[in-house]
Amino acid sequence: MEMVVVWSLCAVLCLAVPTQLEAAQVLGLFQAGGRSQWGLAETFLRALERRGHHVTAVTTFPSSRADGNWTEILIPNPLVGDFNTFEMLVTDFVGTLKLFSDAAVIMCHTFLGDENVQNLYRSGRKFDVVILEPFPAECLLAFAHKFGAPVVALSTFAGTDWIADMVGNPTPYSYVPNVFLELTTRMNFLERVQNTLAGIIPSIVRQLYYLPKLDEIVRMYLNDTELPKLSEIEKQVSLLLINYHFTHGCPRPLVPNMVEVGGLHIKTPKALPEDIQSFLDGAESGAVYFSMGTNVKSSDWPEEKRAASLRVFSRLEQRVLWKWEADSLPGQPPNVKIGKWLPQSDILAHENVRAFITHGGLLSTQEATARGVPLVGIPVFLDQKLNVALAARQGFAVRLDVHNITEASIQWALTEVLTVPRYRERAQHLSRIFSDRPTHPLDEAVHWTEYVIRHQGAPHLRSAALRLSWYQYLLLDVVAALLLLFLVVAFVIRAIIRRLCRVTPHPNRFGSREKFTKKD
Template sequence: MDTMRVLGLLLMLAFLDCSSGARILAIVPIPGRSHFIVFSSLARELAARGHQVTVMSAFPQKTPIANYTDISLADELGVLGSVNFFDFGSLNPVIMMLAMWGIGSTLCDTMLSQRVVRNLINSEKDQFDAVIVEAFFNECFYAFAHKFKAPLIQYSVFGGNLAVDDSVGNPTPYSHVPDPMLNYGDHMTFCERLKNTLFSLYSAAGRYLYYIPKLDAITRKHFNDSTLPYLGDLEKSTALLLVNNHVAVGFPRPLVPNYINVGGLHIKPSKKLPEDLQKFIDGARDGVIYFSMGSNLRSSHFPEEKRKALLETFASLKQKVLWKWEEDSLPGQPPNVRLGKWMPQADILAHKNVRLFITHGGLMSTQEAVYHGVPVIGIPVYGDQELNMVRAEAAGFGIQISYSNLSKEAISWAIQEIISQPRYKENAKRLSSIFRDNPQSPMDTAVYWTEYVIRHKGAPHLRSAALDLSWYQYHLLDVLAVLLGAVVLVLLVTAFVLRALYRKLFHKTKSSPKNKSKKRD
């Protein structure tokens, strides 16, 4: 009898546990693997904690995961392997932003047209307790939060920008918060502050006057819902903004309560390396240099002269080099260089023999380098990569080499500088300590706030009142206009009174009897 009671109690507890899980729709439609790696870390963890997670992405899981359901966009979107992202390095920030608006509009129209997405748009049986959307030119997918009457959670895989800040009413002082497209630090010169302000105003004006209206029309075409709010208003319903940022690799800035930094979310405890790779690094008496340009930039797309400069430099080193190279062979490969189409980057950086990481400066790579205390040489090409390397130089754990100036002389000097000067390694270790010193892990933080928003039905008490103000009210331009008007009025009244007094005194002096008698004499 006691055994039956115990079994019954266990069965009841099991059902209670299952019923407590939320139904979450996670959308990461950009077909970039680096974006998905970070985003999917949160999705898999939510599934592991008992939530039913449906993930719409171009990277479906190869093996089934409990509580994790794929809506695959792989056939429609593919992977960006054929695109040469080095071409983006020639675009200035203004053109780059225009290009991103165009790409965002095209991708939204394309993705919302796909059969699997339309099935979800037209579904009458699916229900979700929260909708998580990657904050990267995917605003059209906010409409799913309205459709399912669920809190909207945004997740930014990079350090955030004006657009994601505005979605939760977060202040963005142009005086010390640089736009990710610009390569400025938080202590800007007058000229830099001027350029940062002008570019930010251009981005805001273009986004709200051109991009969002265009995207709103595309969204309405596909959703065909007369109750759908304007996309700009729907964006302001964001209940939570999770940002892949950490003060150790960023700059301090003001944050509203529902803007949560979860930098390093994708970093996991180090695993043992494959045996052959372990042997290669263990046997490097002078250390190893790890070289990777990330998941979108392909080393095989390097122009001939830059590839030759890298090969000649690596051949002259006594260190071994691990190079993420996407082709089967590399002409002129030196004997101290080992190639790999894919490498367990974080696990490699965790090895004590790794002396240096040569990187494109992507945020996730920078975070992994800091987490493991490895100094970096950055070769930024586009986006926020240059800003990340500006931060690395400012923090003293990295050196930036302009892609346009990449040469044997430049890369050789940078390698010898970092390897021969202990301060780079010391600063990397210092920042690693700061990066790891958190009250709870980034993953636990992200999961806690996601569940918090679900528990509290969107947590409207976290919403900033700034979202209800017009742009001129937010910047106090109406107050400034009244104050200036009051000052002008006071000055006018003062001028009128002084003029009246002057005229009265001057007229009295001219018309006095004494003056008149003098004229008669």
């Protein structure tokens, strides 16, 4: 009898637990020129590997380790070179889009022209899912069509409206700001006009010029006559993972297969290297962390801006930990420590860190939000301006213009963040919101990816908007029909009124006026 009960309980438990997904063949395609983007992608792919899946990663950066479940195909990084980011500043919207377009062309040529990549395309291998970054190299979508596998797109930033279009997700221009504009969710009339034009015009150019140009590159290297246009393939994206979270200040509507996983790269703080731990532990008045990220090098900081920064730092009671990519820092004060590479997320978790001087990159902003550290934002390009603008509006950051880095402006910004309590209070308040989730974003990304694999692309998640033409989606045909109906009704009413006016008896026809005259 006892055995019957035991087996019955086992049967119930087996039915209650979802069937474990068998090991899947995962293809990861990441052509990113920046290491931070690859760091996010590798974190995600490694999580799938730990679940027992076999991962083939095509990347421009060597991974931290390799084993039986990890196969790596290294390709050249087309964006690596000896250049100064501050000499390449792009501040206008059109220039930003051109920068992305040029980068996409370069990356597609480099990626598709690689012999190992071409061999992979013609290998006849079977993959259960293809994971890729959707922008700015949509040419990678050709591999998903070739292998007949579902596509999981991982956007390493908040994404654009045309990336959201891949899964039919709405982007209301009235309150969702363009990621390349320095706007917020509260826009006046002129800002809404600017935001609308910044969404519509690039989308048109993308369809008429950008994607056809990438189609030509794909045909040049892959020579596949059965390959549809990229504009058609991108509509087959099964899942779009966005590295964003509403805590950053821009809540927006989401279709079921567009999932926010902002902060998936953030882990439990690890022990710091001994020298950094000692430096921060000894900061009795607190410490300031200074890093311009991986793509923007602090060592490229112009001489006058560097000198101004050092004069301010030398007067601080706080210690300054500066990510500096050169071997030495001329004029380095005793309270400043430099390092070519620093464990940023773990440093921000130290209780003595009181402020973070940053370029405003999304990954850095997320790490500061998770750790509750206020910001001095110095945005350089791309989405950094929006990230800092939203952080400033939320009350845990002050913004400095990269062209106005002076001794006075740096002194003001640091004094504001270090001495006004509300900046740290707001940062810690948002940290609690950012961390209050039912599951870790990395686990959520893995769950939905496996969901897509289990359900053969999960077509039931796709929005019906993908089947509509642009004029149907915008209801222009309905508006036109209603307008036509209104005009017809107005014409009929006008015709009836005119006819009634013609048949109405005129007073003269009954001689009323003549009779009145005779009586006179």
